[in-house]
Amino acid sequence: MKLPGASEFSWRDVATEARLLLIGIPVFLWTMIPIYHMFLFAISPKEDAFSGKLWPDHPTLHNFEIVFKQQHYFLRDFYIQFWNSTVIAVSVGVLTLVIATAAAFSISRLKVPGGRTVLNLALFTYFIPAAFLAVPMYRTMGNYGLLNNHWSLILAMVTIASPYAIWVLKQASDKLPVELDEAAVMDGATTLQIFRLVYLPLMMPSLVAIGTYAVLLAWNEYLYAFLLLSNDREITLPVALGNFLAADDSPWELLMTTGFIYALPPAAIYYAFRRYMVGGLTAGAVKS
């Protein structure tokens, strides 16, 4: 559009840029203020944090030291709770991948009779609002004798993660050409060999996206964790953070520090796998 050498400065461009900034700056502030506030508390001594300073007079890492040395009543099980969160998130990721990949392969490649119906029923899970399903789920886990057991949270999160996982993986595997399977059958491959040697390698990018999605979902979950687990040594980090509020004089600077530590892994994982996530997870969204 620009004429060569016409002008590198035009009032119209400046006006457009200014209007964009007028949107961009509020968006930036809106997004960052709660996160910055959390970070500010993490690096502030208690007096600075509670006096509404926008930057502490004496920034310190002392809060982190207290958390990592478990030197507070609320933090005495920090490491074991961090470990619980990790084990549960990884288990949910692995189990969701196994269950959803098998189901997607079965529906999309093997064309199992009734496969589409199963997928539609599975997606129906998302029409039950999460907090509504949580109530009977709590009682069900009690009936199965799984309350206060990590398996209850793992299975609940797998239930919630799987339908979306199956749907995304099915969309992705529908795009693989049928000729691949036919050629493999010609060469005498068994169904299991096709699954292992043809299907899994081709599906890798989607599998990474789904695995990451399930891990993040489980790591970030609060409601189900809070209902299903209650012993101090069984709970996950978010539940422990919620328990901070039980006291009248909660140590908010330690709460925010622990929260900051808890929020870092998912943010890091998200940004590390962003390439896969955005493409893989929104692929089906605009089809209709």
Next chain:
Amino acid sequence: MAITLSGDQSIPAPPLSPRLTPAQAWGIALLAPYLLVFLAFVVYPVCYGLWLARAPSNYVALYHDPIFARAAVNTLIFLVIGINIKMLIALFLSGFFAQQRTWIKWLSVIFILPWAVPSIPTILSVRFMFNPEWGVVNHLIFSFTGDDGPNWLNDPTVALTMAIGVHIWKSLPFWTLILITGRLAIAQDLFEAAEVDGASWWQKFRYITWPSMQTLYITCTLLSMIWTLGDFNSVYLLTGGGPADLTHVLATLGIRYLRLDQLSLAMASIVCAMPFVLPLVYFMMKRLSR
């Protein structure tokens, strides 16, 4: 078939169905784990929950509980006002983020943070910002005006508005991302042609953007409403349902009954939410099956 009953062990059992190929057998075997999960953790809890909620006395009790009526109204406000504001902002921002600028690309990377980060530390962070005595907001009000700021979360209207704000903060990036994908799918030559014809900003939106995006936009709105019915964190972590249980929504109220060991009342309150859910699901199904 009667012959096999005569005791001849050497005849192999006939296959389950003569048409089942090995591939189909594998198909059923591979689908089975998910089916088990679905039956055990979706179908059984839902049926069991409905069975628990069957007694009419539960509904009488709910009818006489003023917290329930308040929670139902709050839920309606949350959905009808909150979600529509959120989706309109998302629609607007999707246009902003679709601009080709390096700094906007970087901003979009930051913009995702609320969605990527777990809600509990960030919501608690907001909660302390509005703490009447020590929160940064009232400190700033005091240093600028010399007056004490309001006790924000102690006013049910303000507290509910802020819970909606927290919900928007958390889920706006996700919906904006979806709408950006929708916007980028529109053929660019339409806009170029409109540019040549001298179309205004509004005309471009009205005649090109909106017609191509309205299905996606309405689907997203309905889906967001259904999911927001289950949003427990925004209200519970910010206000805990208080002050005086006036900011409960149905999601937190069900859990409140559950914590008070009134499981059948919890289920009954959820059944009462069905008039909200079922029409949404019905419209959703109609849209998706088209």
